[in-house]
Amino acid sequence: MNHHQPSQRTIEINTRLVKTGAVLTTVGAVVTWAGMAIVATAVFAAGRRLIREMDVPPAEQAAMKWRQAKEASRAGVQAWQSTSYGQN
Known part of the structure; x- marks a missing residue:
């Protein structure tokens, strides 16, 4: 074996x-x-x-753009409302 x-x-x-x-x-x-x-x-x-x-710091630029966006939004809403009221 x-x-x-x-x-x-x-x-x-x-x-x-x-x-x-x-x-x-x-x-x-x-x-x-x-x-x-x-x-x-x-x-x-x-x-x-x-x-x-930078002439304008980023935080101030952001605040300015935010104000512009709010004003543009408000103007858009007013224009839409005056157009809607004029058609009714």
């Missing part, structure tokens, strides 16, 4: 390559975050500079 023991296969992983890959991934992530921080800083600085250089 021939008794064979089943051979167990093992995966041999080159730990040096795994460690190198992990280090490179970490370095890449750090560089990416640094790049994103620099870009965000530049964009926010440009936005602040743009707002500072």
Whole structure:
């Protein structure tokens, strides 16, 4: 009777390559975050500079546009009502 023991296969992983890959991934992530921080800083600085250089601040522009929209709406309602009353 021939008794064979089943051979167990093992995966041999080159730990040096795994460690190198992990280090490179970490370095890449750090560089990416640094790049994103620099870009965000530049964009926010440009936005602040743009707002500072505006003749009319955004909040004041929004309030002015809101008043214009209300007046236009009121004028439209009045025109519609005067037309409706004139036809009846």
